[in-house]
Amino acid sequence: MRLEGKQLVGAEAITATGAMIYAVNPQTNEQLEPGYAAGGTVEVEQACSLAWEAFDAYRETELEVRARFLEGIADEVEAIGDLLIERAMAETGLPRPRLEGERGRTCSQLRLFANVVRAGEWLDVRIDSALPERQPMPRVDLRQRHIALGPVAVFGASNFPLAFSVAGGDTASALAAGCPVVVKAHSAHPGTSELVGRAIQRAVEKFQLPPGVFSLLYGSGREVGQGLVTDARIKAVGFTGSRSGGTALVAAAQARPEPIPVYAEMSSINPVFLLPAALESRAAELGEAFVDSLNMGAGQFCTNPGLIIAQKSDGLNRFLQAAGASIQETASHTMLTPGIYEAYTKGVANLTLSGKVRVVAHGPAGQGANACQANLFATSASDFLSDAVLQDEVFGSTSLVIECNDQDEMGRVAEQLEGQLTATLQMDSADMELARGLLPILERRAGRVMANGWPTGVEVCHAMVHGGPYPATSDSRTTSVGSAAIHRFLRPVCYQNLPDILLPAALRDGNPYGVSRLVDGERKS
Template identity: 55%
Template sequence: MSVSTQTTVLSGHSIIAGRETPGNAGTTRGIDPATNAELEPAYTLIDEAQLAEATAAAEEAFESFSALDPETHAGFLETIAANIEAVGPELVDRAATETGLPKPRLQGELARTTGQLRLFARVVRQGDHRGVRIEPPLPERTPLPRPDLRQRKVPLGPVAVFGASNFPFAFSTAGGDTASALAAGCPVIFKAHNAHPGTGEIVGHALTEAVAACGLHPGVFSLVYGPGASIGQALAKDPAVKAVGFTGSRGAGTALMATAAARPEPIPVYAEMSSINPVFLFDSALRGDADEFARAYVTSLTGSSGQLCTNPGLLFVPAGEAGDAFLTAVDRALAGAEGATMLTPGIARSCRDGIDALGAQDGVEVVARGKEGATENAPAPVVFGTQVPTFLSNPVLQEEIFGASSLVIRYGSADDLVVAAARMEGQLTASLFLSEKDLPTAAPLLPVLERKVGRILANGWPTGVDVGDAMVHGGPFPATSDSRTTSVGTLAIERFLRPVAYQNIPDALLPAPVQAANPWHLNRRVDGRIELAGDSAEDRA
């Protein structure tokens, strides 16, 4: 292990509305998956009565937090980012120990997490997500006059967020779901991931201190450690909670969806779950350096021990010489690759089970296999191979194996690709490797892929998700529970908003975004046309 720069004394407790709260329901411990050693401290787990304190505080915080002025609101997100950066080195150390992920990867992820908070702060200041629409009154309209109508989006209410094990920063305590819910104006109750409890606590303190520093109601954020699924179910059932953000397995995600749908008041669940991310190689794309191409594939496949939602799990390779040469190169590239420590013993076990199950299917064979890693929980990466008809006839071949496992499908014609794509479940991504002359062949695949995935890439591997304005990290079920949105990028904020219309309401009662004077300088849709803030009469004056 590296020399620790850790300075925070970890308490091992939940933080409920700003207060360290020892739990009444037993303890859990993080473990170092490279050695299976248990880590200090033990983490106390809360019971349902303690959880109710967190949700009640969030409910209480909602009114003031949801009405925050843009400058204070954006400053809050920026303070969280700064506070996280201030403990960056110890965060990376702790996360590396708890997750087995390499430090450079974690450093990059930390930068993504703080960058995301700052990006969302810019959106909060700019304000287009507030969706202001104005229809001035038309008293002379026949047969009926038009009233004064003003629309804006308001936050849904407190949001329950469940973090992912595979992104201890970017999809965890202050990750995408938390950041987008806070940017929308929703208090967050974060269910800590028990696989990285110390990392969660350090981030939780950074966030809690930002709440205090910005003078916000302490109920704006709580971090709770609880006994696995039961506390998660209780959280999703709590009447104060108005939406759920989740990243994790299909089983856990669909369980949350069922719970949310069965509530007396059903609520939206944004669950990012399962994807095998098909990659389509066109013949000409394989005409270059087969070894270089194979190495890029193996890098995408084995990075973070394959534990990425956008891992290339399915590879369509043309029959014939170029495809053969590519697979020989994959065999060479993978032979030297060693398994890397996975996040938890349970995940490593599931990965091995998945690999065994896939290898046992009729018509599926091993194309290439790497070596077991030297640490614990480091299964050998593997690439399987099959043919299109086998893929079409056996749904097991579409099941995600979370880890460095991929299935190559040899295909004969571009029609095969359209047929296979049409039969696929929903995915986060689809990738095409093609050259200029493949465009006419690839064109019929595009509309099929648009119905199946959230992001289509050309000549790039699906791992690596840019956090920006145009990103979609989402897709039809089972990739996510709700294809109408994204869990990465600025559009994610809109998941936690709903529209409200104001009809003939006196200006003095209107909230700032829809007041006549436009005090927040928002772009607004007036009479059906966008009016940029700089173009309004007031701004010109």
């Protein structure tokens, strides 16, 4: 399969005329072929027009057809074989096992949503039968279901070239909801994006769906991204990236004549609270496990543990000693792009030069291009509370330890935290009361609260919440991972006194889809 460097607009592959986009191998800084000419307003118009034409037909596809389509995308992605892994390795510097695991996660997400579509619970069907004899006022027949919002723009993520990109969670959940998708590929991995985009094109053709169900655009500046968000035919946006990028998209979406939701995952430092009894009993073990989590993937995970909060004690000293020794022995890893590496080194320099922060340990400097040197810093709770800059995310293998004088100060630190994707309690049974006091604060601050684990690693399942208050995400009511993600792209519609022949299948008296329905207040299938 040869890469062509073209925009994928519906069923077509089109050569655009904008500036060339080249992937760069971050291990060598070598420019990779082919180049991808950036699209512009012409390609945005074509993709959005096709998506809108496809919308009404696609959103009413039979549940089984839509489910098989999602499974078909997974099959096509797997059929690409080793070519996909090799190209992604070249474009990201990520190791083969990580990318093979990410491909598996991508396909598992698609198959999860296929099962969600089949089950039909996302339709949330509610029927209140007519009561013509009711006094003092009769009740009309009322029926409700959820329908797709409309075409969705999805922005590929730099740190997950498969699972959060072209066929990733946002695309899978939007397609499951019945929304056509227009993806803006991330410029760091255009070849990987083309391979996956063509897999989706093949699945669209195989299941004889309207070609506008999927398009893939490339753009190096703001023209494509802003063009998608402000196009009247786009009805929602999925984004994973920086706080500045996500905030800009939210502002553009809210400035439209018809504002639309932007589900942006942006910035999180994922605080870990080391409670006193846990520190006393297993400080060294915690220090080593923390560094394993911190260094995973060069720290380029949105759930990386960027903040450690603990009370001053001998246990904390032993934790710092163990963590510092582990960092000094850890190997450096290549970062995803030269730009991410540059931002990381700037963030580390800001902490190093801060008069409020001391260095606990530096990892070995990397020998290759764009190698991430791990770092651990510490500061007092009073300095952290007085300097909001210390909450800034440093995207990479760097973390800051907050040393608290007592439990009250630990609570004040928790109260001042920004919104987070995760918050972790490392605790033993003797820490139960302190944990009970912190829990309500952490529920307000994070989308996922865990005990005795580490935040890296997000299970794709029904109960997962990958979201949180701003700036972790732009909308704390949703998740971007797990089956509940489908609800981002749905809205309810009520049908009053429509004859059965005009009702959607899920609402008809015979329940032809066989979905669970709330009928006159009772759950029935």
